[in-house]
Amino acid sequence: MLLRMATLFLRTLREDPADAEVASHRLLLRAGYIRRAAPGGFTMLPLGKLVLDRVTEVVRSELAEVGAQEVQFPALLPREPYETSGRWVEYGDGIFTLADRRGAEFLLAPTHEEMFALLVRDLFSSYRDYPVLLYQVQTKFRDEARPRAGLLRGREFLMKDAYSFDLDDAGLAASYATMRAAYQRIFDRLGMSYTIVKAMSGLMGGSASEEFLATAPAGEDTYVGCAACAYAANTEAVVTPAVEATDPAARPAATTHDTPETPTIESLVALANARGLGGRTDWTAADTLKNVVVTVTPPGGKGAPLVIGVPGDREVDLKRLAAALEPATVAMFDDWAAHPFLVRGYIGPQVLAGLGIRYLVDPRVAVGTSWLTGANEAGRHAIDVTHGRDFVADGTIEAAEVRAGDPCPACGEGTLTMRRGIEIGHVFQLGRRFTDAFSVDALGADGKPVRPTMGSYGIGISRAVAAIAEQHHDERGLVWPAAVAPVDVHVVAAGKGDQIAGALALGERLHRMGLRVLVDDRANVSPGVKFTDAELIGVPVTVVVGRRFAEGYVELRDRATGERTDLSVEEVADAIATRTAISGVPSA
Amino acid sequence: MLLRMATLFLRTLREDPADAEVASHRLLLRAGYIRRAAPGGFTMLPLGKLVLDRVTEVVRSELAEVGAQEVQFPALLPREPYETSGRWVEYGDGIFTLADRRGAEFLLAPTHEEMFALLVRDLFSSYRDYPVLLYQVQTKFRDEARPRAGLLRGREFLMKDAYSFDLDDAGLAASYATMRAAYQRIFDRLGMSYTIVKAMSGLMGGSASEEFLATAPAGEDTYVGCAACAYAANTEAVVTPAVEATDPAARPAATTHDTPETPTIESLVALANARGLGGRTDWTAADTLKNVVVTVTPPGGKGAPLVIGVPGDREVDLKRLAAALEPATVAMFDDWAAHPFLVRGYIGPQVLAGLGIRYLVDPRVAVGTSWLTGANEAGRHAIDVTHGRDFVADGTIEAAEVRAGDPCPACGEGTLTMRRGIEIGHVFQLGRRFTDAFSVDALGADGKPVRPTMGSYGIGISRAVAAIAEQHHDERGLVWPAAVAPVDVHVVAAGKGDQIAGALALGERLHRMGLRVLVDDRANVSPGVKFTDAELIGVPVTVVVGRRFAEGYVELRDRATGERTDLSVEEVADAIATRTAISGVPSA
Known part of the structure; x- marks a missing residue:
């Protein structure tokens, strides 16, 4: 290939474009690689197309090495299979849907688990056919609420999605390991710095799930790493180290006190110390139990209040909360009129069971721990309110914010630091959600049906282009690694x-x-x-x-x-x- | 590349699939190249993807040879530019449209003239920048009323669309010739038999327009060819040789006759001969003037009746009629109640001007020709009704059917034969419709603005795969040309x-x-x-x-x-x- 600048369809920009905040967006625009064409939709100009193609070829060649076979599905698919799997409802506003001229409903599929499961069911019948590893490189569409940062979060983007089908969990684990290693080779060849972090599997269900995050200050994914060991996880996936239960009966009895004008943790702690509540003047926010009310709506169901109890020195992290409750959706509670016994600013867990309201607590609120918390009357709080005696939670939930300095859940020795990255890949053991949904069966060696188990593996190809640009630039422009330079x-x-x-x-x-x-x-x-x-x-x-x-x-x-x-x-x-x-x- | 059948994701079918009528659809399914995934949407299995990629590479390499530069636009585009160009309305039901989560309207663009014009306006400013030839290879979507024949007419398909921008008509003619020659090399390399036929430019406007039709009995495009010269044209584009005007005053005066129970041409001719109307017993359908009423609706406008006059031995060809009237749409007339002076079965053109109804005639109905036609009273016809004396048409229209044996409009010596093909490519000189719509201007050498003129060039890549299969198979299966074999x-x-x-x-x-x-x-x-x-x-x-x-x-x-x-x-x-x-x- 020999390109000539005199005729190349390229015009560089002297000035930074006004609306481009991150470096990759700014430089890809200025250097003439991309151009905005729609909200969250970019045109790849000739140089941009060349880089995109080179990244794609690296992905293809490493997948070919591990025996993955390339297919290509339609992007526009009928509603039925996604209805069957439940994802039509789960995706909600996140996908584009449309009706054809006859009124039949379609979606622009963001991933294709349903279709791959149906295709394997269509072609395969015997245990001898397995395992199989299939993939496609496809333009995907998502109705992002806030498309931003150029190619980093668009509404139309190029993605490689792969799917493994194995007959048993050991096979799935092997396929997963194969793809995970292929991903490492891909991102190494692309010249990227990245961390593999434990992730929630989200809407997909399934077990092992890891994300490949390109290290970048502009990344919108926050993750934590341990300074002492190799642990790294998405904040959504961080598991709080369990606190051992103790005997609630050993704690002093709970007592209720007047605490006027203390609807916030800060005002409560100040008053508790000023009054020497319970004979103490060393109250901190960590001694209080904050109870946050939210409305949780299961897919296709009706909303109901849920109270989350966290130590008062921590906020509820809405991303962690949302991930913990998926596929249900969560919103701030606002139906106070219908629940007069929930006293705003003075809620305590003591009455929730009686009110029939579900109560989930942070793992630090272990059985036997005592708390300063609301007494369910305006201007009143209680001390020594003890889990297992004065209230019993319906379970625990990972919803409290993760903070730098928290103990590492893996080694228990180091502390966590907060880092930022760009999600460029995701591998996960999906399990049998989709093979169950479509009754995909293989006839086993013994004549009995075996239900295959799936893995799902994605790489955001156009996003990887931007992530490489984030990692490879200086104040004068882009500095492409040789493997992907136009x-x-x-x-x-x-x-x-x-x-x-x-x-x-x-x-x-x-x-x-x-x-x-x-x-x-x-x-x-x-x-x-x-x-x-x-x-x-x-x-x-x-x-x-x-x-x-x-x-x-x-x-x-x-x-x-x-x-x-x-x-x-x-x-x-x-x-x-x-x-x-x-x-x-x-x-x- | 080394594929092994033992692990290849391929299952051949022994039997012909029930719903596959044409050979390419049947064999691509049976041999495991494609699988149906949606109405008009097919999955490319590994072998199908390989063939598709090889065809794409042939297209890319020939376009690179002529200096065309590859870009990639989003497929999902906002309504506005298509509203500006008028195509949002013109396309009507033929495209998929959707609203995003905010209610903003989008379309899945079937072609990208608007966006290329906007991009060139964005990047280019001087006459020195021109000419430029740009293309993309993209998955396209069309809401086909009747998707059929596998990859031949789908609702989602792979297409190469290219656009040239030149400063003057001579430049456009040169770009057009360059692309036309590149298309010939592409289809030659793909091993295809094809004919280049004159075509209507349809919704696009513009002047020169030719289609590349792969010769195939399964083709749904009918075209005509001359046995004596190289003339070939889409039936829509066939121009009827003009008949010279003669003096209407030289014709006998028109007379009106009772012709009871003759609402059809056949019954009229029989009665005219039985009664010796006008002293003749040699009346044929070709002597009669048939007047067909249709309702024509301009884009975004209101429907109005239009009468088409054709010699009675020819039908009105609805495809030719629709092409002649585009971008207006045409429907059979059914509002007889509102037009009591239009007497069904006995309409003659004599009264249409008085009624304010537009009248267009076949070119054979020249000034000075006389006809047996309706007298606008039930059971009455008139003879010697002469164009230019008894009625004056508002113009001519190419709406009458083209028939094998018609004289060739090019050489005038040969006669036309009817042939069938598959449209695999289309080249046309679009002109300034889109550069006008978006005010694309280049600063000329003399400091004055110059408006560039566009050409538009498409190849249906997935359709070409099927067309190759149509041309290269036998009763035992596919017989791929070496250049595209998987x-x-x-x-x-x-x-x-x-x-x-x-x-x-x-x-x-x-x-x-x-x-x-x-x-x-x-x-x-x-x-x-x-x-x-x-x-x-x-x-x-x-x-x-x-x-x-x-x-x-x-x-x-x-x-x-x-x-x-x-x-x-x-x-x-x-x-x-x-x-x-x-x-x-x-x-x-």
Whole structure:
């Protein structure tokens, strides 16, 4: 491939676009890789399409290595299979749906578990057919409430989704391990820094679930890592270390006290210390039990109040709460009129069982722990309210915020730090949710039916392009890794006439060696603008055809290090060929 | 690439699927290339995806040769640009539209003229930027009323759409010629028989317009060809040779006659001859003027009656009529109650001008021609009703059926024959409809704005796969041209044990030579079933590893000719390499 800047469909921007906040969005726009075309929808310009294709090819080649077979499903699918699996309702507003001219309902499928399960049921019948690993690379659509950050969170994007089918859990674990390793090779080849974090499986159900997060300050996924061990997890997936239960009967009896004007934890702690409640003046927020009321609505069902009890020094994290309650949806409670016994600001768990209201507590609110909490009367609180004696929770829930400094749930020694990343991949052991939904069965060796178990594996390909840009840029522009750069070498004619002809001749020569080449042969553009553009575009190696070209010399510039070397025209071809052979996959 | 039948995600079908009527649909299903997933939506199985990718690569490589640059637009686009161009309304039921979670309206764009025009306006500003040729390969969606014939007419399909932008008509003509020639190379490389036919530009407006039709009895496009010259045209685009006007005053005066019970042409001609109307007994349908009333509705407007006058020996062709009236839509007239002066079965053009009803005639109804036609009273007709004296048409229209035997409008000597084909490509000179709609301007050399003119060029890639299958099959299965076959060679192990090991070793050797290889290494399948499958799948060359393999010999089978040759293992590798190098593009 030999591209010429004089005719390339590319215009770089001098200024940062007003609405582009993150670096990848800003630079991909400025360097002419992408252009906005719709809310959350971007056009890939020629250079952007080349990078997207290279990322796709890396994904394809590693999947081929592990025997995954490529298929391609329609994106527009009828409602029925998604109705059967329950996801039509679960997805809610998150997907695009439409009716055809006859009124039949369709969706633009965000993932295809249903269709792959149906296809395997259609083609396979015997245990001998298994295992199988299938994938597709497809444009996906999601009705994102807040599309943002360019390719990082769009409403239309390119995704690779893969599915494994095995006959038993050991097989699934093996397929999962195979795909997890393939993902590591893919992201390594793409030059990405990433962390594999434990994740919730969310709407999908299933067991083991991990996300590949590209390390990036601009990432919208928060995760935690342990400083002492390898533990890393999505905040939604962090499990609070259990607190051992103790004997509630050993605690002093609960007593109720007037605490006027204390609807907040802060005001309550201040008053408790001022009055020396229970003979103590060392009350902190951690001694209080905060009870938050929410409305929980199961899919297709009716909303009901739920009270969440957390230590008063922690907020309820709405993302963790939502993940813990999925597929039900959660909203702030506002039906106080219908529940006069829930006294706003003074709710305690003592009465909830009697009111028939479900109560879930943070794992720190263990049986035998005592708390300063509401007494269910305005201006009144109780102390020594003890779990297992004065109230019994209906269960625990991981809804309290995770904080830097919390103990690591894996090693118990280190403490957690908060990190940010971009989700670029997700692997999980889905189990039999979809094979059950569609009665996918294989005839076993013993003549009895066996129900296969599924794994599901996704990579956001267009998002990966942006994540690579997040990780590989500087103040002057993009700095692509060789494996995904739109071209291998950028030849810049610093002057006119002979230097343009020389740049084109050199470009042609490099092209014939099998390199991808971009030649800046623009006659009416100054060398300064060309160099600025080259740095913005971010090809790993630039060759400047300048004054010394008449003597047979050109300058090699390394975009990442800034290193500049004068080489003869003979040497430069070898130097680039060597570099590219080392770092990437040259191709015609 | 080395595929193994033992693990390939492929199951062939012994029986013809019940709902597959055309050969390509039947064979692509039976041979395991595609599977139905939705109404008009098909899943490409691994072999189907390989063929689709190979066709796509042929398209891409020829477009790269002519300097076309690849981009990729979103498919889901906001209503506004299509509203501006008028196509939101024009497309009507033919496209899928949807509303997002905020109620904003979107469409799944069937083509992208609007977006390309906007993008060029966004990036380009000077006359120096032009010309430019851009394309994308994209999954397209159309709400087909009657999806049919597998990949031939689906609701979701892969398409290449390209657009040229030039500063003047000569530039557009040159771009058009370039793309037309590229299309010829593409379809030649794909091994297709095709005809380039003159076409209507339809909703697009514009001037020159040609379709590439793959010759196929299963094609749903009817076109005509001349036996004496190279003329070929879509029936919609056939222009009736003009009949010269003569002096209406030279004709005998019109007279009105009782013609009871003659609401049809047949009954009228019979009665006219029985009664010797006007002293003649040689009346034929061609002497009568048939007046058909339709309701025409302009986009977003109100319906109004239109009368079409055609010689009584021809029907009105609804496709030609619809094409002639686009973008207005046409329906049969049914509001007789509101128009008491339109006497069903006895309508003549004499009164239409007085009634304010538009009247368009077939070009054969020239000024000076006289007709037997309705007298606008039940049971009455008139003779010698002459155009230019007794009535004046508001214009001519190409709505009468085209018939085999009609004179060729190009050479005037040959006669037309009717043929059938599959539309696989369309090139047309679009003009300035979209650059006008979006005020796309380039600053000219003289400082004045120049409005670019567009060309639009489409290839149905998934449809081309089916069209190739239509043209390349026999009663035993598919017979792929080498350039698009899913693999280059199909190695069949005729026996078990050694022969399977030998087939795999040979396959590995061919693979290392850069060939795409499929090895049938199934242990529990009979040689007969393997041979049947190989013929169904249709790879150009099969190598049978059978009994003589122990002596170092294998059998080479040519799928197209059926020829079988025994060759040594050494010879077979060379023979295949030679064949493939001659006929196609080998790749790793």
